[in-house]
Amino acid sequence: MDGILQSLGVIFSFSGLAVLIIGALLGIVIGALPGLGPSIGLSLLIPFTYNLGPELSMLMMISLYTSAEYGGSISAILLSTPGTAAAAATAIDGYAMARKGKANEAISISLTASTVGGVFGGLALLLLAMPLASLALKFGPAGYFAVGIFGLTSVAALSGGSLVKGLVCAAFGLALATIGIDPIAGTPRFTFGLFELYEGVPFLAALIGLFAVSEALAMIESRVVAAPVIKDKVGHVFMSGALWKETWRSMLSGSVIGTLLGILPGVGGNIACWVARDYARARDRHPQEFGKGSANGIAAPEASNNATVGGALVPLLALGVPGSPTTAIMVGALIMHGLHPGPQLFTEAPSLVYAILFGTIIASLVQYAAGSLFLPLMARVMRLPDAVIAVGIMAFAVLGAFAIRNLMFDVYLMLGFGVVGYLMKKLRFPVAPIILAMVLGYLVESNYRTALVSSQGDYMIFITDPVSLLFLVLSLVSLLTPLWRRLQARRMRRLDGTANGAAH
Amino acid sequence: MTINRRTFGTRMAGSALGLALALSSVALPSPAVAAGFPEKSVTLVVWAGAGGALDTYGRKLAELLEKESGWTVKVDNRPGGSGAVGVSQIMTQPADGYNILVFTGTLTFGIAQGLIPFELKDFRMLRAMQSEPSSLAVLSDSPFKSVDDFVNYMKENPSGLKVGGHAPGGFHQYMLYQLMKSGGFESGWIPHDASGKVTLALLGKHIDAAMMTPSTGLAQVKSGDVRLLGISTDKRSEFLPDVPTFKELGYDIEGAVWRGIAVKAGTPDDVVDTIQAAVDKVTASEDWKKFQTEQFQDSPDWKEEEFTKRAESDLASQLEFLKANGYAQ
Numbered sequence: 058m059d060g061i062l063q064s065l066g067v068i069f070s071f072s073g074l075a076v077l078i079i080g081a082l083l084g085i086v087i088g089a090l091p092g093l094g095p096s097i098g099l100s101l102l103i104p105f106t107y108n109l110g111p112e113l114s115m116l117m118m119i120s121l122y123t124s125a126e127y128g129g130s131i132s133a134i135l136l137s138t139p140g141t142a143a144a145a146a147t148a149i150d151g152y153a154m155a156r157k158g159k160a161n162e163a164i165s166i167s168l169t170a171s172t173v174g175g176v177f178g179g180l181a182l183l184l185l186a187m188p189l190a191s192l193a194l195k196f197g198p199a200g201y202f203a204v205g206i207f208g209l210t211s212v213a214a215l216s217g218g219s220l221v222k223g224l225v226c227a228a229f230g231l232a233l234a235t236i237g238i239d240p241i242a243g244t245p246r247f248t249f250g251l252f253e254l255y256e257g258v259p260f261l262a263a264l265i266g267l268f269a270v271s272e273a274l275a276m277i278e279s280r281v282v283a284a285p286v287i288k289d290k291v292g293h294v295f296m297s298g299a300l301w302k303e304t305w306r307s308m309l310s311g312s313v314i315g316t317l318l319g320i321l322p323g324v325g326g327n328i329a330c331w332v333a334r335d336y337a338r339a340r341d342r343h344p345q346e347f348g349k350g351s352a353n354g355i356a357a358p359e360a361s362n363n364a365t366v367g368g369a370l371v372p373l374l375a376l377g378v379p380g381s382p383t384t385a386i387m388v389g390a391l392i393m394h395g396l397h398p399g400p401q402l403f404t405e406a407p408s409l410v411y412a413i414l415f416g417t418i419i420a421s422l423v424q425y426a427a428g429s430l431f432l433p434l435m436a437r438v439m440r441l442p443d444a445v446i447a448v449g450i451m452a453f454a455v456l457g458a459f460a461i462r463n464l465m466f467d468v469y470l471m472l473g474f475g476v477v478g479y480l481m482k483k484l485r486f487p488v489a490p491i492i493l494a495m496v497l498g499y500l501v502e503s504n505y506r507t508a509l510v511s512s513q514g515d516y517m518i519f520i521t522d523p524v525s526l527l528f529l530v531l532s533l534v535s536l537l538t539p540l541w542r543r544l545q546a547r548r549m550r551r552l553d554g555t556a557n558g559a560a561h
Numbered sequence: 562m563t564i565n566r567r568t569f570g571t572r573m574a575g576s577a578l579g580l581a582l583a584l585s586s587v588a589l590p591s592p593a594v595a596a597g598f599p600e601k602s603v604t605l606v607v608w609a610g611a612g613g614a615l616d617t618y619g620r621k622l623a624e625l626l627e628k629e630s631g632w633t634v635k636v637d638n639r640p641g642g643s644g645a646v647g648v649s650q651i652m653t654q655p656a657d658g659y660n661i662l663v664f665t666g667t668l669t670f671g672i673a674q675g676l677i678p679f680e681l682k683d684f685r686m687l688r689a690m691q692s693e694p695s696s697l698a699v700l701s702d703s704p705f706k707s708v709d710d711f712v713n714y715m716k717e718n719p720s721g722l723k724v725g726g727h728a729p730g731g732f733h734q735y736m737l738y739q740l741m742k743s744g745g746f747e748s749g750w751i752p753h754d755a756s757g758k759v760t761l762a763l764l765g766k767h768i769d770a771a772m773m774t775p776s777t778g779l780a781q782v783k784s785g786d787v788r789l790l791g792i793s794t795d796k797r798s799e800f801l802p803d804v805p806t807f808k809e810l811g812y813d814i815e816g817a818v819w820r821g822i823a824v825k826a827g828t829p830d831d832v833v834d835t836i837q838a839a840v841d842k843v844t845a846s847e848d849w850k851k852f853q854t855e856q857f858q859d860s861p862d863w864k865e866e867e868f869t870k871r872a873e874s875d876l877a878s879q880l881e882f883l884k885a886n887g888y889a890q
Binding site (some may be wrong): 096097099100101103104133193194195196197198238239240241242243244245252253255256322323371376377379380382386389392393395397398399400401462463464488503507510511513 | 620
């Protein structure tokens with residue numbers, strides 16, 4: 058009890074609120090800049106947190122982490138340039154909506170959904186940390202493999218018009234994911250002797266090239282010089298009641314998906330955003346709106362990537378093991394203060410633990426306030442003519458690609474992906490399945506092979522492992538549902554036909 | 562003849578209010594005179610990304626070099642290529658001591674596997690400053706109470722347990738290989754791509770035993786959920802005095818992953834001496850000792866001669882291990 062009161066005292070002190078606000082503002086900017094994500098943001102922040110004491114430095118880091126997850130959507134919506142990998146799914150509908158002149162509305166949906174997701178993830182962390190952690194331990198290599206397969210089933214939803222084209226792109230993405238050092242044998246594959254490719258094709262370079270540069274090239278080609286007409290009022294921050302009614306379900310489902318996938322090491326927001334979008338689309342009454350600027354296509358992924366923050370902190374607090382690069386940096390910061398994360402912290406430093414627990418929830422609310430300040434400014438970007446936006450996108454793209462590893466190689470690779478993305482656009486191939494397959498390819502392959510190594514080659518492990526079985530069944534359901542719906546629709550039509558025939 | 566070439570480096574810099582793109586231009590100096598070393602800022606090229614254990618060490622070293630010797634030190638993260646990116650970075654700069662590589666013991670694995678296209682003689686290995694051992698870990702409810710229990714079981718049931726750890730063909734698997742040779746048993750290896758995942762796999766009973774750095778499962782080791790059967794240090798670790806060493810149990814195994822600094826071969830002796838003197842001041846400082854204790858790091862403090870000798874013998878025995886396990890030809 059004392060711990061709770063003490064922690065609230067720290068959070069609501071002047072310095073507590075100050076670090077939360079500074080963290081949120083930094084997070085939004087860092088998230089919005091492509092190439093700089095929450096983990097780079099936190100590592101830049103660490104030197105400044107030395108003198109803050111453990112509670113304040115954790116609050117600042119959580120605030121930055123949370124807000125960066127939201128910030129990634131801003132550039133995704135305005136420039137079709139996902140600021141973070143977890144904002145990739147948002148770029149599709151967010152940018153489409155912005156091009157319709159509703160950038161303001163798109164960002165306000167993203168901000169609201171991010172806040173809802175963040176609060177939800179924080180509540181789950183506060184109330185369910187221990188049970189969620191034991192859930193995470195149930196996932197072995199077979200389970201992770203099946204989760205990856207489940208994620209891959211959403212390729213169909215990302216394919217736009219042609220499933221064949223979607224599958225071709227997914228196969229291309231999976232092939233790209235095999236480049237790099239073999240996860241089991243440890244030897245380089247398909248690297249053409251380039252050590253820049255040992256860790257695989259840098260995902261952010263592909264993401265920025267395919268999404269952003271291809272869009273900039275398309276803009277240069279188009280002769281439209283004027284800015285799109287702004288339809289909504291700039292300065293409009295709050296979502297309307299009608300929008301709430303339209304999106305609350307996807308925010309909720311996105312929050313649940315984000316929290317659950319967030320607790321799994323190596324999964325996180327990069328994958329949660331796609332799964333959440335796919336689930337929202339499957340449940341939506343107007344699935345055909347997805348890809349053309351659907352509000353739910355923004356709300357679901359944005360709620361999910363912020364909910365992963367609370368989820369990612371679960372293994373850190375309950376087990377003392379960081380589940381993501383970002384939380385690993387937080388461990389580093391705790392060690393700097395002579396503290397080691399884990400369940401013993403609840404007795405050793407209860408006020409710190411509660412500061413993290415409550416801080417996660419409050420950081421989301423602070424993010425909402427900070428985001429509201431930025432929002433009117435951001436939406437003005439859309440008033441710029443295409444020529445200016447195209448140049449801006451290119452500048453951010455080059456900067457972002459270079460920032461990944463300070464390598465020009467990544468910049469050239471990113472530009473190459475930009476050309477590929479542009480050609481794909483011309484031929485009406487969807488780029489999103491490539492991104493999804495690149496994210497999931499490594500997860501699926503490394504865990505498939507690890508599972509078989511640990512079962513000594515026995516394929517039954519994918520059936521006998523309960524988690525694996527569950528997700529493989531879910532994958533089947535996800536694949537068969539659209540087929541079943543189509544059959545159902547055809548039968549209905551036939552029934553209608555015979556009924557009409559009988560009437561005549 | 563003095564050649565003045567301007568090199569432009571663009572770096573992302575974090576500032577309190579945001580990020581600014583700073584354009585810096587640095588002119589090459591005329592041949593360094595050690596008495597005046599360093600005449601400009603020294604760059605620590607960290608071959609891993611920001612935020613990890615190596616980066617934490619590099620940044621502390623930078624901070625203390627500035628504090629103790631008044632140098633200006635920049636930290637430049639050059640991750641990628643299993644270290645090859647960082648190595649190339651110092652190899653393409655002049656051998657003047659202004660670019661110091663901050664790297665780990667995986668260097669010898671990288672060279673042995675042919676991943677890092679350089680040899681040990683391309684470096685001057687200046688100092689090993691941190692090291693962490695490997696240990697054999699099981700869950701508290703495991704029937705194995707000692708290394709002997711484990712070894713005897715594996716002798717009777719070859720590859721009968723799921724043993725895993727961080728990375729394929731890396732340090733921890735190498736330590737298991739040494740244990741296999743010393744104990745006379747066979748075991749498979751289940752690689753994990755992050756050390757935290759090893760602890761989770763052990764806790765979730767997806768593996769039966771792990772070879773891991775004790776500090777990666779520290780909370781569980783302290784709470785007793787994870788039992789360490791043996792540790793690969795020479796003498797008992799001051800951080801884990803209750804854990805027996807493999808050596809005292811009769812298995813002649815010793816090894817640690819070190820972190821240290823190196824410069825390009827050909828760097829003049831007087832410059833190296835100046836760097837060594839500055840590092841001595843760092844390792845003697847209270848700040849450094851406190852940092853090492855907080856990070857659960859042993860301080861090998863091997864100087865150039867011993868460091869080089871150890872790296873050479875590591876390379877030879879790792880090459881044998883990698884060949885025996887099909888990781889290298």
